[in-house]
Amino acid sequence: GESVGLHLPTLSVQEGDNSIINCAYSNSASDYFIWYKQESGKGPQFIIDIRSNMDKRQGQRVTVLLNKTVKHLSLQIAATQPGDSAVYFCAESGGSYIPTFGRGTSLIVHP
Amino acid sequence: DAGVIQSPRHEVTEMGQEVTLRCKPISGHNSLFWYRQTMMRGLELLIYFNNNVPIDDSGMPEDRFSAKMPNASFSTLKIQPSEPRDSAVYFCASSPYKDYGYTFGSGTRLTVV
Numbered sequence: 508g509e510s511v512g513l514h515l516p517t518l519s520v521q522e523g524d525n526s527i528i529n530c531a532y533s534n535s536a537s538d539y540f541i542w543y544k545q546e547s548g549k550g551p552q553f554i555i556d557i558r559s560n561m562d563k564r565q566g567q568r569v570t571v572l573l574n575k576t577v578k579h580l581s582l583q584i585a586a587t588q589p590g591d592s593a594v595y596f597c598a599e600s601g602g603s604y605i606p607t608f609g610r611g612t613s614l615i616v617h618p
Numbered sequence: 619d620a621g622v623i624q625s626p627r628h629e630v631t632e633m634g635q636e637v638t639l640r641c642k643p644i645s646g647h648n649s650l651f652w653y654r655q656t657m658m659r660g661l662e663l664l665i666y667f668n669n670n671v672p673i674d675d676s677g678m679p680e681d682r683f684s685a686k687m688p689n690a691s692f693s694t695l696k697i698q699p700s701e702p703r704d705s706a707v708y709f710c711a712s713s714p715y716k717d718y719g720y721t722f723g724s725g726t727r728l729t730v731v
Contacts, residue, residue, distance in 0.1 A: 550622075550709050550722025551661070596661065604649075604713075605674075606720075608661040 519615045526584040528612045530597035533578060537599040541606055542571060542582045545594045551608075554582070554595075584614075592616045622723035624710050630729045636698040639726045642691055643712030647721070652685055652695050653709040655725070661709070667693065668715060700730045 520526050532540070538559040543551035557564045557571045557580075564571050570583040580597050594613050598606035623642040631637050643650045651666040665675040667687045675685070682701070687693040697704055711722045 548724070550711070550725050551720075552722070553720065605651075605663065605666065610660045 516610070517613045517615065519617065520587050522587060522589060522616055522618050524587055526582075526587045526591070526614060526616075528582045528584075528595050528597075528614065530580040530582075530609055531578060532580060532597070532599045532609075534599060534601055534607075535578065536601040539600045539606075540571070540573060540580050541598045541600075542569075542580075543596040543598060543608075544591075545596065545611070547593075551596055587614075587616050589616045589618055622710055622712050622721050624708075624723035624726050626726060627724065628727045628729075630731065631700055633701055633730055634699045635730075636696065637700045637704075637728060637730075639695040639708050639710075639728070641693045641695070641710030641723060643693070643710070644721055645691065646714070647712035648690075648715035649713045650687060650693050651711040651713075651720070652693070653711065653722075655707045655709060664695070664708075697728075700728075702730045705729050 541556045542554045544554050545551045555566045555569050555571050557573050559575060562573050568585045572581045582595060584591055592615055594611040596608050596611045598608045600606045622644055625640045629637060649668050652664040654662045654664055662677055664677045665685045666673055670687045670690055683697055685695045705728055707725045707727050709722050709725045711720045713720045
């Protein structure tokens with residue numbers, strides 16, 4: 508089946524910097540995208556989502572950008588904090604309400 | 619709301635033994651999902667239920683795996699017999715029916731030796 512993948516398995520940033528985590532998807536029928544954060548020893552936690560009729564959505568310190576032309580999704584975290592250290596997953600769905608998860612990117616924030 | 623509750627948090631068992639993982643979804647959530655997470659394969663959907671009925675079990679790796687949801691507040695995932703390659707973190711998640719608002723439990727880390 509079609510898959511969701513990530514460009515960078517590990518991203519290291521300094522506290523206070525902005526972080527950008529990228530994700531490529533291959534299913535052109537996908538119309539809903541979600542970013543999850545998974546901290547060590549915990550299950551994935553919803554961060555932010557975006558539908559295919561949008562190209563940008565902002566939350567608290569996070570922004571998701573969607574480029575349907577190149578099937579690319581990114582998560583931007585402003586003023587990254589040590590508490591943001593986690594694995595971040597993108598997930599996509601084509602209307603089945605069952606998301607397909609990517610492999611994840613580990614974000615490491617150095618104080 | 620206590621969230622999705624899974625037990626046990628950790629399970630170590632010998633190859634060939636039966637393992638039962640448990641999940642209590644969030645009250646009112648109609649859909650329940652079992653996922654398996656490994657470094658090699660990431661998060662894989664094993665099976666999901668809507669209103670206690672199994673809808674899609676195509677992700678269940680083999681007949682050694684079975685899942686039940688006898689009522690709206692409880693589900694089990696059983697592996698019999700267990701094998702070392704079953705070692706993984708197993709997550710349960712629940713959501714309102716046809717809603718993307720997934721809530722994951724904290725997972726059960728299974729080690730089969």
